[in-house]
Amino acid sequence: MATHATASAPALPVSIEDIRAAHMRIADAIVRTPTLVSKTLSEMTGAKVYLKFENLQFTAAYKERGALNTLLQLDEAARAKGVIAASAGNHAQGVAYHAHRLGIPSTIVMPRNTPTVKVTQTEGHGATVILEGDTFDAAYAHARELEAERGYTFVHPFDDPRIIAGQGTTAIEMLEDAPYIDTFVTPIGGGGLISGMATVARASGRDIEVIGVQAELFPSMYNRINGTNMACAGDTLAEGIAVKAPGQITGRMVEALVDDIVLVSERSLEEAVSLLLQIEKTVVEGAGSAGLAALLAYPERFKGKTVGIVLCGGNIDTRLLANVLLRDLARSGRLARLRIRLQDQPGALYNVARIFDQQRANIIEVYHQRVFTTLPAKGLITDIECETRDAKHLDRLIEALRTGGYEVSQVELA
Template sequence: MARSDDPVTFADIEAAARRIEGAVVRTPTLLSRTLSELTGATVWVKFENLQFTAAYKERGALNKLLLMDEAKRGRGVIASSAGNHAQAVAYHAKRLGVPAMIVMPRSTPTIKVMQTEGHGAEVVLHGELYDEAYAHALELAEARQLTFVHPFDDPDIMAGQGTVGLEMLADAPEIETLVVPIGGGGLISGVGTAAKALKPDIDLVGVQAELYPSMYCEITGKTLPSAGDTIAEGIAVKAPAKATAAIIRSLVDEILLVSERDMESAVSLLVQIEKTVAEGAGGAGLAALLAHPERFRGRKVGLIVTGGNIDTRLLATVLLRDLARSGRMARLRIQLQDRPGALFAVVKQFDLHQVNIVEIYHQRIFTPLPAKDTFIDIECEARDAAHLERLTEALKADGFNVHPVDIH
């Protein structure tokens, strides 16, 4: 239950909803029949990637800006962010005529830097992780007398983010479990406050990337490192705020950790099934259902696709890796004698089994094989893993030494 001393209240969230109405998109919450069949739960999806800046962060940023007095707006604002908060602050600051500076980690995807600059903000790249960018932004805020707009540790930000929960339960009041990604904890603090006020018995589940389990450790008392190159840079926070941690401790029923592979699968499934683009953090909720099916089976579950700002090259890599894991795309390493007709004999089997060849790599030099032998790597497309297995068995029956090049 919410406590009287929590920094954000249900009344704050309702006021924020009225304040930002019409200036942010009231995104749809839709039942996904296919994801429901796949996971064994009844799944509703909230598409916050349909905001103008493609992420829910607009809600909190706008609420904060609208609550600032004219003097503070005139001096300008500064924020630190891996991307979505940056774009949200930049976009709405420009709409309201407020000068904005954004400090971003150097590792921020190029698309997010370009989009933030496109909204008229001055971008400063500093540090490799959010925490380094955050410290630098605080220094600049003091030096230039700018108002710092925190991405999560601010009651006005939490209240704005909580409007996601209001909309979800208005559109799908059947939802009995909400699954919410956690970075610093601003979204789940707001959504949880709204949800528990409307449905006190609702099951609230947080999700963090295994590489950045900072809030999980804060709540459970466990000690795990927060480091690594995650696809979910939007929730890669090394040190959560004490205010959000206190709210999460009182409202959230469980925090689950998800692997990079599960988040990649979630991003790919959202493209294939929902025809929608999600960044790694945006797919974290679905990743939790994939990684912990027994936790959600039979439940009425609400997921939030929190954002869709993923680098196009990274998205292409994720989709191709998922095809490889499912057996629809593969690389087969085949040893053969380096003589006329040998390659034809291999290709003939691909033709007979109707497996499409994408690329062929022929290696004669950098190999421990005898000088008269060689190996080829063939990248190919099959209908499924069974289809590929039939081709592999046929090649072996013809006397070829075949080894799939695995992807983990």
């Protein structure tokens, strides 16, 4: 995709000098998050995996970098009038937090269906929140209207050279801490982060491969670069990169500097979120897990590489996180729901429970179904939710139940 000779082309709006200047500008007011090797993930994937823990920023996302770099370059008149942004996510938090810290009034326009917790968090950082429209596009349009009416400065979530330069500081720190990284695997929504990181990679003096990652449900930058027309819609775990239309500036930069873009499934994103919590004891949102999801989905592609991944955000709803973890337990065979056909007579459930006991499988819940079933009146279906050690243990349990004369089926996940 990329022709690396274009890296120093004057047409590109962000240079390595811009990113170095941004790093000096913002360094004192952001967290210098660690870049650490993950031995376990390296063993699992066959690559040497370095993780950049941007979920440890104060607002739990890298978006602070670009927001702060932009705010610090405003003149006094612009600071006095204030800034405005359209976002329901990490960009809102980054703008609100640093604007408040710098004494700059901030207004954030969010769609009306934004979860209350996000509205409250943004207001907690000192911003005025306006709820407008049912979609991000409607909120964005309203923010641009207010910008024109009131003289605010609009802080774009990705399509602005100052934002891109700020996000690129992530790669500067990664290469300082892990200079042998030869591949960046980076999530793409609007493209601000990967545009900055690719600029740093091309200026490094080494041949660092830059691979973008998008959710299969929102392949907007992939479409733009490859000339495809896949739909951008659906309920993705990675809502932070669920962007329907990539930026104009970022689109040009990705085309010039990025080697390839891969797509990852919802299942891979869920698995990555779960693994990062279990192995690294760190919470990431769906978008933050996309880099690892790509390694899990395309192991041959990254085998033997020294890979740098940005855990770009950690703002995930706790109930959603619980669902992801439970679904992962089910897929790995450690949690299962078995549907068993019984005779409706005394001792039937007791006899089934004895087999669970003999196999050392823990029963969590029992669902007895007598009425809503296609079985005869004297037949019944019992769903038993249980814990097992692993998939092999579950297989032994099912075999023991069948040997005991029971019809058993497993209730599968999507």
